[in-house]
Amino acid sequence: MSFKQRMLDFFNRKRSVQLGGGEQAIKKQISMGKLTARERIKMLLDEGSFHEYDLFVEHKCQDFGMDKKNLPADGVITGTGKISGHPVCIFAQDFTVAGGSLGLMHAKKITKIMDHAVKLGVPLIGINDSGGARIQEGVNSLAGYGEIFYRNTLASGVIPQISVILGPCAGGAVYSPALTDFVFVVDKISKMFITGPEVIKTVLGEDISMEELGGARVHTTISGNAHFFAASEHECFEQIKKLVSFIPWNNRKKADPFPPKPPRKGQPIESIIPTEPTVPYDVRSIIRAVCDDSDFFEIHEHWAANIVVGFARMNGETVGVVGNQPLVLAGVLDVDSSDKAARFIRFCDAFNVPLVTFVDLPGYLPGVDQEHSGVIRHGAKVLYAYSEATVPKITVILRKAYGGGYIAMCSRHLGADFVFAWPTAEIAVMGPEGAANIIFRNEIAAAPDPDAVRKQKIQEYTEKFANPYIAAANGHIDAVIEPAETRDFIIHAIEVAAHKIESRPRKKHGIPPF
Amino acid sequence: MNEEQALKRLVIDDTVYETRFTPKFEKRKPYVAPNPNLVLAYIPGVIVDIHVKPGQRVKWGDRLLILEAMKMKNDIPSPRDGIVKRILVEKGQMVGKHQPLVEFE
Numbered sequence: 001m002s003f004k005q006r007m008l009d010f011f012n013r014k015r016s017v018q019l020g021g022g023e024q025a026i027k028k029q030i031s032m033g034k035l036t037a038r039e040r041i042k043m044l045l046d047e048g049s050f051h052e053y054d055l056f057v058e059h060k061c062q063d064f065g066m067d068k069k070n071l072p073a074d075g076v077i078t079g080t081g082k083i084s085g086h087p088v089c090i091f092a093q094d095f096t097v098a099g100g101s102l103g104l105m106h107a108k109k110i111t112k113i114m115d116h117a118v119k120l121g122v123p124l125i126g127i128n129d130s131g132g133a134r135i136q137e138g139v140n141s142l143a144g145y146g147e148i149f150y151r152n153t154l155a156s157g158v159i160p161q162i163s164v165i166l167g168p169c170a171g172g173a174v175y176s177p178a179l180t181d182f183v184f185v186v187d188k189i190s191k192m193f194i195t196g197p198e199v200i201k202t203v204l205g206e207d208i209s210m211e212e213l214g215g216a217r218v219h220t221t222i223s224g225n226a227h228f229f230a231a232s233e234h235e236c237f238e239q240i241k242k243l244v245s246f247i248p249w250n251n252r253k254k255a256d257p258f259p260p261k262p263p264r265k266g267q268p269i270e271s272i273i274p275t276e277p278t279v280p281y282d283v284r285s286i287i288r289a290v291c292d293d294s295d296f297f298e299i300h301e302h303w304a305a306n307i308v309v310g311f312a313r314m315n316g317e318t319v320g321v322v323g324n325q326p327l328v329l330a331g332v333l334d335v336d337s338s339d340k341a342a343r344f345i346r347f348c349d350a351f352n353v354p355l356v357t358f359v360d361l362p363g364y365l366p367g368v369d370q371e372h373s374g375v376i377r378h379g380a381k382v383l384y385a386y387s388e389a390t391v392p393k394i395t396v397i398l399r400k401a402y403g404g405g406y407i408a409m410c411s412r413h414l415g416a417d418f419v420f421a422w423p424t425a426e427i428a429v430m431g432p433e434g435a436a437n438i439i440f441r442n443e444i445a446a447a448p449d450p451d452a453v454r455k456q457k458i459q460e461y462t463e464k465f466a467n468p469y470i471a472a473a474n475g476h477i478d479a480v481i482e483p484a485e486t487r488d489f490i491i492h493a494i495e496v497a498a499h500k501i502e503s504r505p506r507k508k509h510g511i512p513p514f
Numbered sequence: 515m516n517e518e519q520a521l522k523r524l525v526i527d528d529t530v531y532e533t534r535f536t537p538k539f540e541k542r543k544p545y546v547a548p549n550p551n552l553v554l555a556y557i558p559g560v561i562v563d564i565h566v567k568p569g570q571r572v573k574w575g576d577r578l579l580i581l582e583a584m585k586m587k588n589d590i591p592s593p594r595d596g597i598v599k600r601i602l603v604e605k606g607q608m609v610g611k612h613q614p615l616v617e618f619e
Contacts, residue, residue: 203584204558205608221537278531280521305536329539330524330531336538362526368545402527434527 017055017072021096029096034167034189035233037077037092040127044237045081045090052079054109061103064136071097074106075130078113080122083244086256089117092127095167099131102173106134107144114151121250123160125240128177129167145172152179157350159250162240165190165226166233170214178225181347182243182299185216185226186236192219192226224303224336242297246311246318247351254352255318263487264294270483273360273424277400277431277466280330283308283323283358286398290487292316299344304336306365309344314356315491320348323358324409326399333405334365335378342381342512349389354494355410357386359397362431363405379408380513386414388510392497394490397421397468397477402430412476417500418493419477420486421468427477432462553593553616555609559583564605566616570598578616581609590615 001009020026020036029036035043041050059066059074075097080089091110093100110126117124133141155161156179163177164184168191177183177192185192193214200206200213212218219226228243230236248255269289272281288294291312298310306329309322322341324331333341348355364370364379386393386408394417395410406427410416421427429435436457437444447453471477481489521532548554563580566572576592579601596618603615 205560205610206558278529280531280533305534326531326533328534328536330526330533332524332526336536362529362531366526367542369542430527431529433529437528 014055020072020094021098025096032189034095034129036096037094037127037129040164040166040233040237041077041079041081041090041092043234044125044240045083045088046085049082050079050090051081052077054078054112057105057109059103059105059134059137061134061137061140063138066136069098071103073097074103074109075100076102076106076109078109080113080116080120083241086244086249087120087122088125088244089113089120089122090125090127093130093167095129095131098134100129100167101131101134102141102144103134103137104140104144107141107147110144111147111151114148114155117159118151118155121159121252123162123244123247123249124155124180125162125164126176126180127164127166128169128173129165130173131168132171132173142172145176148176149179152176156181157251157346160244160247160351162243164236164240165192165216166236167191170194170196174225182228183219183226184228184230184236184240185219186230186233187216189233190216190219190226220300221302224300224340227299229302243311246297246313247353248318251351257316257318258292258313260313260316261293263289263291266294268484269486273398273422273483275424277426278330280326282327283325283331283360283398286358287312287321287323290314290490291319291321296321300340304334304340306331306334307337307341309341311353312356314487314494317494318353319356319490319494320344320353321356321358322410324361324405326360329365331361331400332363332365333361333379333382333408334370335373335375338375338378338380338382342385345382345385345389349385349391352391354392354394354497355386355389356490356494357393357395357410357416359395359401359406359409360399361402361405361409362400363403377513379404382408383414384510384512386410386416388504388512389415390500390502390504392494392500393417394493394497395419396486396490397425397427399424399426400431401425401427403428412478415502417497418479418489420479420481420489421471421477422483422486423468423480425468425471425477425480426466427468427471428465432458432466435465436461550594551599551618552614553578553590553618555581555590555611555613555615557581557583557588558611559588559609561603561605561607561609561615562587564601564603566598566601568598568600572596572598579603581615594618 057074075094078091161180162182163180174192220229228239272285287296296312308325412419440457444450444454468480519534524531559581562582565577572592573595578590581588599619600617
């Protein structure tokens, strides 16, 4: 063969494999409202930055007529590329090839790019669009999943792992995304479940549609399995790009700093909070009033909205923000919000992102369903995550910080480096009403006018305890600050804590209350 | 995804807070104390056999009925000694989780 012939042969081979499942299958993929795997990679990565590997990998299955089947690239595209200049490793399952089913070589391509990501110390992005295990390959496809889960676990806390669900992701396949740090879903395209509607119907007699069982809305509002909801694939890719801009490449690095920007001019910060502790406001307004460019990138926006978590920048540096949300369930900690906060705190700690916590909560949510769902065990995750974290920890108490909630929300006692409180802070065991009713129970009961005495006692308690000064007198908080000084205090705290060293007893790993 | 919601009232430690509810909180089921006279299905499935009749005296551990679920035939044993008052299901019937199956006197 001449050089020219060899080149022609190469181009033909490449073109044929790059067409995936062929024009028919691509048409079908588009008719389902989905982009092809190649288009997805192209849209997500910087132009011209994608470099593909293992294009000519072939499956080795001989059974059930598979020896006569050609599956281009074995149904998955892998490679490296860049997002806004940040290097990433990426794989995208190709639904046009045997439904994106996972066989041995398909899995080997994925685990190879995962190993690369860990070795190179760059984020891993996995685009999932697969009917599941390739049944013809039997236990080898199960082995493939297992190898992926194992690597997801080893890579956890070493490199950021991002899962994008752009099609079905069912059965065992869901556990790879579940082990990763951030899961993105798109309305009407993403479907995630362990057992599908048909099995549920035959085994349990429960009738439910695929969308209601495991659609994008379900996982971003009810189950919390997914972190980001998008109306389209395009919007989803924009969200991923933004996320990547906030996080570091790996656990040995810090997130890239951005040019510092002041918050945008808006409502003056001191006017956001109603003084009456029972009247709600949106804590995100406070976050936006203090962070760079008022740009707050929220995670898990639609799930457990009684706590708010996400990334922002302070003086150009990425910070992880946790804030009680008085607008929803009065900002209480409960089963779901504890889960949400704890996971986010652990991500920040693993990836050198300083934590900024805004506190305004009445405590934990009372109720039989909460107790029976294990609010003790779940609530403990918040204590664990904050105590364990050694990144700079800065806490700002805005208003209520009552009881167990005060302790849990990164108090001094859990190792906060700096605790600031606004003059509106109320740091106490409980709210004045509850406290007065307990402390003065007998006096109130014995009084000729119990309501008048109760009112007076509540007033007394409020004056004495519903403020930050007792906590300040005991050194539990470091400074009472003006709301307008908040940004300055946080930026300074992060600066002076940038090189903090906090040692922990040697251990293999802790045992968080999972 | 962000529908505006009216503020509701949430009481914690005698203080009434104005706030929104989450969809999950809205849908929570009020706690109902278990009725000791009822035997409930612990898993959804199909009743494949019934071994007792109304009026029958049974002992703790006696087989009441068989509930097939997840391809397994599960014995539903009597949780106590007593007299069966009513059988609340029929052979072949599909039952949901926590559905009452047998009532004791």
